[in-house]
Amino acid sequence: MLAVNRPTFLDEPPVSDKLTDYDRAHFKLYMRLLHAEADGSNWEEAVAILFGIDPSAEPERALRIHDAHLARARWTSEHFYREMVRQSHH
Known part of the structure; x- marks a missing residue:
């Protein structure tokens, strides 16, 4: 089987009450x-x-x-839009 190019990942995503660089890098995942x-x-x-x-x-x-990662994906989906809107106004 051919290897698929996957971004590197941690066993657990960083815990934060804000979007992290890890979240942004793994948004598609x-x-x-x-x-x-x-x-x-x-x-x-x-x-x-x-x-x-x-x-x-x-x-x-x-x-x-x-x-x-699924838990972080759920959190990110709830908070991503608000965070992006906030960042776009700065």
């Missing part, structure tokens, strides 16, 4: 996670495709990475 969830995709399939992690080889890490 966040949106893909949200779309996968909305489509009812299996988390194992999503983590394998989006992060390149084999959930059968690293089940705990794969789930932790998926859940942490």
Whole structure:
């Protein structure tokens, strides 16, 4: 199988009450996670495709990475627009 160019990622995104550089760099990944969830995709399939992690080889890490990034994706989707509007007025 060909490797897909993926941005590097942390096991858990940085926690902040503001958008981070990490959030901006991984915005497309966040949106893909949200779309996968909305489509009812299996988390194992999503983590394998989006992060390149084999959930059968690293089940705990794969789930932790998926859940942490999905939670941040949800937060980002709620706060991104407001943050961008605020930044555009400065």
